[in-house]
Amino acid sequence: MSVLNEIAWLLPELAESQQKIAKFILDNPEAILVMSSSRFAEDAGVSQSAVIKFSQKIGMKGFPALKIVISEELGRNNQFKTYPHKALHNAISSEDSLMVMAQKLAHEKTAAIIDTTKKINFAVFQQVVDIINHAQRVQIVGIWGSGLTAKDLSYKLQKIGILCLAEADLHVQLATAQALTPKDVQIVLSFSGKRKEMRMASTMAKAQGATVIAITGNKETPLAKLADYVLESISDENEWRSSSISSRTAQNTLTDLIFLALLQRRKEIAKPLVLNASMTINNLDD
Incomplete structure (x- = not known):
């Protein structure tokens, strides 16, 4: 994850x-490059030691490294803004060799998995798993790239005996949301969290x-x-995004963990279902 994105993610928890330091950096990223730590501290309204501690909190040795x-x-x-025709996706440029593209892609997707895992509050995650486990029905909502993740999760949960509703059609998603009950759960996927359609489905x-x-x-x-x-x-898809690549990787990290946790929780019921499904599919090849 880029350092500015990391600061933005951390902001609510600081x-x-x-928070004063983080907001000052996010509001003035270019201006701080010519500041000393003492000048920065004065302008941000904090102590110089607070600036050093903040830098260390986000993995830097000190303010100069930050x-x-x-x-x-x-x-x-700025390079991608100046030469937009060279941008393919995020840090990947049209001038990169295939090997460099592969390395950058691997780094981006690996970072998404690691950063997402670090952010998991496992107490909350356990509650989520428990709620899904006891739900009468689970509606999974998402569009575009998130819709692919939604469909993948629905296949996995149905395989272990959880009734899922996952439709690609937006109108069907909204109609289904209106028909849910207090015994049901809705899982809604949206990386930006700003899509009006997803907010409508959740409100319903x-x-x-x-x-x-x-x-x-x-x-x-x-x-x-x-x-x-x-x-x-x-x-970290904030530079030039051609498709939902690492954002979908991050989503799959969570949805796959949900599936595995439910498989563990429901092992007496779920494992025979998974084995039977596998045997049935294998028989189709005979």
């Missing part, structure tokens, strides 16, 4: 003085008393504020 990383990040962003589900679980970019998205439970899918 102490007051650290400035170097931000400078490099701004340089990459909440109105029927269903529990809403959001898988979204961070806890501050509009969708997250509607949900009963939030799981954060972290990826």
Whole structure:
């Protein structure tokens, strides 16, 4: 994850003085590059030691190291703004060799998995798994790239005996949301958390008393504020996004973990179902 994105993700969880530092950096990323730590502290309204501690909190040795990383990040962003015709996806350029593209892609997707896993609140995650396990029905909502993740999760959950509703058609999604009950769960996937359609579906589900679980970019998205439970899918697609690549990787990290946790929780019922499904499919090849 880029350092500016990491600071933005951390912002809601920071102490007051650290929030001042984070907001100052996010508002003035270019200006801070020529500041000393003492000048930065004065302008941000914090102590110099707080600036050093903040830098260390996000994995830097100190303020100079933080400035170097931000400078490099701004340089990459400016390069794609100056030469947009060279951009393929995120940090991947049209001038990269196939090997370099593969390396950058692997780094991006690996970072999404690691960053998403680091953000998991496992106490909340266990609650989410328990709620899904006891749900009468589970509606899984998503469009575009998130719709692919939604469909994949629905296949997995149905395989272990959980009744899922996952339709690609938006109108069907909204109609289904209106028909949910307090015994049902809605899982809604949206990396940006800003899609009006997803917020409508969640609002309708909440109105029927269903529990809403959001898988979204961070806890501050509009969708997250509607949900009963939030799981954060972290990826660094902020430069030039050609498709939902690492964001879908981040979502799959969470949905696959949900599936595995439910498989573990329901092993007496689920494992025979998985084995029977596998045997049935194998018999089709005979």
